[in-house]
Amino acid sequence: MADLAFVLHSRAYRETSALVDLFTPQGRTRAVLRGARGKAGSLARPFVPLEFELRGRSDLKSIARLEPAGLAYWLEGASLFGGLYLNELLIRLLPAEDAHPDLFDHYAATLPGLAEKRPLEPLLRAFEWRLLCELGYGFPLDVDVHGRPIMPAQRYRLSPEAGFEAVETMQPGLFSGADIQSMAAADWDAPGALMAAKRLMRQALAPHLGDRPLVSRELFMGSVPPR
The missing domain is CATH 1.20.1440.120 (Recombination protein O, C-terminal domain)
Structure with a gap:
């Protein structure tokens, strides 16, 4: 069964692969995407709702399947920087494999607001507060x-x-x-x-x-x- 995810960040790994940080309802996880220069690699970018499957028994698993689960959110200008900021907060603060399904839903609901260029500051403040509360820092x-x-x-x-x-x-x-x-x-x-x-x-x-x-x-x- 495929899981839902958004890519928070990816970077080149070895010759043709990428290390991908995924945000899922089950938490933040890092996995290897092999053949990242192909079709799957074009999907491994932020703000695209995805379905994915992992395989492997080691701590660093491989992405066996990666498919779109909806239309990509096109962010530009201040909205793009806002989205990158949210992704960086999640990478820096959210412990790996720590499930926060409500936070995932809040993130998924924030991206349309960014894409529609709604006022940026209320969106960012609301997400920061939800993140703090989810992590027990509220x-x-x-x-x-x-x-x-x-x-x-x-x-x-x-x-x-x-x-x-x-x-x-x-x-x-x-x-x-x-x-x-x-x-x-x-x-x-x-x-x-x-x-x-x-x-x-x-x-x-x-x-x-x-x-x-x-x-x-x-x-x-x-x-x-x-x-």
């Missing part, structure tokens, strides 16, 4: 670390391991309670909510990504023309 958006309700006029700092802590003195990287409430409600029309959500996700993801920069983020910044 935190409450309605109460602080002491269980007190988030107050709109209060300032908070984020402890990625615990959540929001109220502070009385100004310092870099704080969030207003009003912005946190807007993020909790996904109210992206509220002034400043999307900008605050971007800062929040960067702070929340940083401890798990480590010091190595994200290639997709650097590519996107390099593609933005100077003003």
